[in-house]
Amino acid sequence: MDFLNEEISKNIGFKQLWQEIEPVSELGMRAKKKFKPYLVKEKTELKLELDKLEFLINIIKQEESEFFKLKSLLKVVKNIYGIVNQSRSKKTVLDDIDVFEIKKSIIQSRKIKYIIKTLKLNDLFEEQLKDFPELLKYLSLGQSNSESFYLANDYDDKLELIRRKRKELEKKLLQEKNDLAAEIEKKAKRPFSTDNEISVSKNDKEIIKYLKEAEEVSLVSENFAALTFKLIENEKISQLKSEISEIKRKEEIQKNIIRKKITNKISKKSLGIMANLDKIAYLDFMLAKAEFALGISASKPEINSDKSISIKDGRHILMEKELAKKGMDFTPIDLEIKEGATLITGPNMGGKTVSLKLIALLTAMAQHALFVPATSFKFNLRNYIYFSLTSDNIKTGLSKFGTEISNLKTVIESADNNGLILIDEIAHGTNPAEGYAIAYGIINKLDKMKSISVITTHYQRLADQLEITHFQVKGLDKDLLSHYHNYIKENGIDVLNKCMDYHLKKVETGSEFPQDAIQIADILGFDAEILRTAKEIMKK
């Protein structure tokens, strides 16, 4: 079983939160993509990771402006693993742009290393980023230490010779052409085109007369409005041209020899360069996690050694945002659960489902090495999180109940593998009598297995009969209810939430059920006789 499947991740809100963690660089995004949550056997690693995040968050709080600098540096770091890998292959030669990228990456690493040092972030890494002073010097030959890259003459005497020769030839060619063309260009009052042509309007009679007589050009085309003359290349010019193209060919060969040499030098440092990239990616990813934690006022999860989860003032961030839009507050939830089954009961709209999602979300966040939105969260690592999704599964044509049962089958099969099993409205999709019986069976089984299971239900009596931990949504607050009595009567059921206390309280076996439904009916002015009968039935 996966730690958290896609659909559950979406349903509990983790997917959306995970998307809000945004490393600024391609590398950081890559690290995030490759990230896998920590499982039970990686407890020590997770602890270390959370410690590092705490360390980073504390420094960010003190040095915000320096972090801004660091982020703008990270933003432009590119993912050049591909290029570095190419340098390692014997067959490929890096082109000038690839070499430029490597050089730039070395310079960036150096700058990032410096900031890491200033911010005293060294403890984040077992090994620090590497400098490659010799390679950098080599990649900067003949061009100071700027970030640009050019195959300068300093790389190779032969290249210098070839280039000097080419320049000489080009100069000669220019001179030769100039000797030939200057007079004509002057008389024609225009330069030759890129094709060595001059076109003249028939109105320019004098120029035409001159050009027709000039030995250096020949008439190549004529129409009703214009004549075109082309420069006749003398033997010297064609000789120079062919020499230039020959020397250019040599230059290209020589350049490739140097490129091979450069590639080779880079390949020798390739592992170190890649290790730097890994570290930069990690740093960027960590920064994103830290900023996320600061943004939602999260705290560091604590890892329990006993198999329990305890939440103090836990907040479901997405729900909190939704409520804030409507001007309402999220009621933080306290909860303590342990291996075996725990039951949550309470009225409709009382937040039972939200509590379940919160447990799943905080656990998922913690195992992704994130801080969590709670004043305290102590947990024990899980190998998977299951959250029941009872929405009708149209694809397989199964009914709500059928879907639930087929999902639970898989879950119960792996329930001895330290899971977190959360079931919303157990056996809700079938008739009450059988539903109750099946729910009883499932909870009874889960209670004996090596997972932490939390089940919400309408079947209040399940808790008493099974003798398991039982939480109840506090439900309608009597004082508030009498305060808002008339207001609710006038404005209807929609304002009832003002009176709802979403806190969970632990219920001892044998205590009385709150009769919220009857109470609500009463407030809404329901028939008195019906209410009386209902209350009597409940007593029995």
Place this chain on the structure above:
Amino acid sequence: MNLLERIKNKKAKSVSIIGMAKNTGKTVTLNHILKLAELSKQKIALTTIGLDGEDKDKVLDNPKPNIVLLENMIIANAKQLLIESKLDFKILAVTGIDSPLGEIVIAESKESGFIKLSGPSSKYEMQIIKNKLAQYKPDLILIDGALDRRSFSSPALTDATILATGAVTAESVNSIVNKVNYQSELFKLEKSQDQRINKIISNLSSETKVLIISNDYQTKSLKLKTALSNMEEVINSIDSETKAIYFNGALVNKTISTFIEKCAFVNQVEIIVNDATHIFISPMLFNRLNAKNGKIKVKDEINLLGITINPFSPNGTYLDPLELLEKTSKAVAPIPCYEVVLNKMSSGKGVENIGFFE
């Protein structure tokens, strides 16, 4: 005044060259300006608007590199074309902007030669590239652009624009002149005189498709995919209190004809588009709108520096170049027109030679 002198004269630091159609001689114009720059030792930075996927093959199949690169020029070009050119380059920067022919790279040429160019394909990316090129302090940034509904408007990004037109755009000299005259009329369109409207529009996100602005500057954004197919819905949102309506996209015949026919407030509402290259309405309709006192305004004005004409059409037509030059320049005066192959120019008062060696 030759084109480069005119650029200097107007103090334009960036110029886009756009063609009214393919084969209007845009590349010849570009090479002409590069030649002028070489003679006056100006440092040029150059890029071109990019190609979408389907045009990639066209570039690769075109056997001949066509742009003359001078030594020490700064260019923004797709990686593949840069490497293919085998010219000597210093790599200055990479941009992170991708194209079908690889990332756009900023490089400085260390020798002269011919090259094919391909650059960024969105306005946003071109703005980034332009800013990058400016970092190397060239005397002039040239953008080889297009006047095409598919591509973005490069004139809006540059201080000034040169328009290339020619025989390919119409059958006769007169109809070419009419076309280019109409185009230059469109390029004269101005911003709204109401600064508050201009401010509202300049602050809009590119997501806004249609925006209605009322007399008291309340705005209403219409969530339409295109204004084109929903013009009636747009018109329903216009009332006696509407001051202006902004279209983010192309203004086409149907938009304006529906507007003229169905809207009762034609003479009171300003229609605002991003810039004149987004207007594709016929001259007749434009005149009808004017006759009804309708007004089109732009978010970004275009500064048309000059027009180059190409008397050749690929179908074999060769029009009288001097007649075309003179008639065009009379129509668009005082904007100067150039026939750079024959080295002629005109500012509406006869034809003269382009000054090269002064």
